[in-house]
Amino acid sequence: MAELALHHDWDLDQDPTAFVRASGQLKALDLAVEGAHCARCIAKIENGLKDQPGLKSARLNLSTGRLAILFSGDDVRARDYVRALRTLGYPASPYAPETETSAVSQEEKRLLRAMAVAGFATANVMLLSVSVWSGAGEMGEATQTLFHWISALIVLPTVAYSGRPFFGSAIRALKAKHVNMDVPISLAVFLACGLSLYETVIGKGHTYFDAAAMLLFFLLIGRYLDSRLRARAGQSARHLAAMQAAVAHRVESDGVISAIAARDVIPGDVLLVASGDKVPVDGQLLDPGAELDTSLVTGETVPRQAQTGEALYSGMVNLSHPFKMTATAAREDSLLAEITRLVEAGEQSRSRYVRLADRAANLYVPIVHTLAALTLVGWLVLTQDPRAAILNAIAVLLITCPCALALAVPAVQVVASGRLFKSGILIKSGDALERLAKADYAVFDKTGTLTRGKPRLINTEALPPDALELAAKLARTSRHPLSRAIADAAGMGDTADHLEEIAGGGLKGQIKGVAVAFGSASWMGVEEASSKDNEGFTQEAWLRYGHEAPVRFQFSDALRDDAQTALEGLRQRDFTLELLSGDRPHAAEAIADHLGLERWKGGLKPQDKIARIEALINEGYKPVMVGDGINDAPALAAAYVSISMGSASEVSRSAADLVIQGDHLARIPEAVDIARASQSRILENFALAALYNMIAIPLAVFGFVTPLVAAIAMSASSILVTLNALRLARK
Structure with missing residues (x-):
């Protein structure tokens, strides 16, 4: 009977007990959680599970929606955790990285469809509303009522469809006995539609269908942009999972x-x-x-x-x-799996960052609800007229509705993203600009970031005649980085005969019947003589032609042309600089000395870089990490804000908040300037929204504003913050 109950309670493919794995002395389970949108959701989920039997830890990654659970006891406890999440209002299922991309895509498509429907309805109902407004006093009552019914037929289905993202979130919040921004939005839309339908039925007064449709349209724009940016931020873990054999x-x-x-x-x-x-x-x-x-x-x-x-x-x-x-x-216990977990842990810590809009919302929601309730009660007491009391309460909700607040950040993000794109910088995280504006410490990887990540032959002039071409005849057939450097330096040409590549050694073959070899010092039987120079620690390879003495080839990973310019630009913006490299310590020291970096560390593994980033954060710094390799991905995710090069590995580009196209490091100071300007525009938008509310709310509370005027004023405030954001487009 127990098995039958299991079949009814769980889809066999989705039973979480089948996805429990051992993790040392504990059990581990990864769940994909739906409906989490902000730092408050993280706290609610993690705190809501902490009293569950056997639970040791629960950590949610907001970007990927992955909830990592550690627990002790029987595997069947996994079902209890899923049920508890469902009770909290967050449905969960076993986490499958390979299906995560399609889930994110489906969510974006749902928001896009909802936005399209709301936009279509807004455009059409506004035409009807303008006709009613402009025809006041001349339009017959029957015609006006007909227009109202047509508006209702357009808007009510639209609200039912396009309002689902907000209504669902509001219901989950209320079930959990708290409120979020979606509660006043839903309340205002329901009241506006309900009152408008009532006014249409009795055949008098005004309707506010246009306000409801317009409000949803504006807010869905912001929700879609936020979802799009947040989804990009979670791609790194999926790429890492795909890299595992x-x-x-x-x-x-x-x-x-x-x-x-x-x-x-x-x-x-x-x-x-x-x-x-x-x-x-x-x-x-x-x-x-x-x-x-x-x-x-x-x-x-x-x-x-x-x-x-x-x-x-x-x-x-x-x-x-x-x-x-x-x-x-x-x-699951391998290094790559550990790097994936480190990346997700870093992304989670960044997702805990409370945005300016979230902080404003925490103040906004209780204030607006209190004002609307006091307005309703006050007018009922003073006038004994329920209709007037409801109209004025709705006017308060509409005129203070968070359209301007919701657009304050997305509007700036869109303009800033466009300006950054023109400068060759892609922004991938919704709150990256806010964090970059506050950053004060810059940490750089070496290979592929400050340097080109490509060995270059540096002693061409010191080579005997024909030595380069002899080496190139062997190197042109190999994909080894040093062989490619030789081939690049020599250009196109012939290859040797009887070519053979020896693993761990080098290349050998024959040229005009003479044996020739090119490879490492140990393979060639010569003493290694690598040294430091002003371009960094050199690598070497040796060429032996017949019985002649071996010839040494020196290689160096050259600095990027604008590396010094970028570092100086950050110094001028009050950044402290540091180099963290996985290369040998003396190679890292040479680059640091050349660039004037007093702080540097070499020979680091991914965990070491994360430890250094976390130490900086604990010291009170807000570090920006700039890197390009797969081994940099965890540090990029752990940093306060991160930047990757356009030629970097796909994992690093996904883990970063910003990507520099064309690999121009000098664009980093420009990105900092744009981020700081964006922060100023956002604060100005909040100030404009606050000033607007300070003027509009008293008028609405004391009955000087009808819901119709409130809807127009609400739209005007949205246009105002958008125009202010557009100022950022000017250099």
């Missing part, structure tokens, strides 16, 4: 290789990683001489030679021959 090849005890899902790998399994494949889980190398792309961990583009027994991390790419490894962790 889905399949692993396990070597069975009898030597047979079988393909299994990567999530089924357990510690101790022997795995085979083919050339070009990703390492599926963390492990230990069993074979010698593997060459790996380790940019996930270090951010460096030059492949690393791994020896037997070395630690391997999920997400690394095998650039050489197939090798065997022993799994030391399950997929």
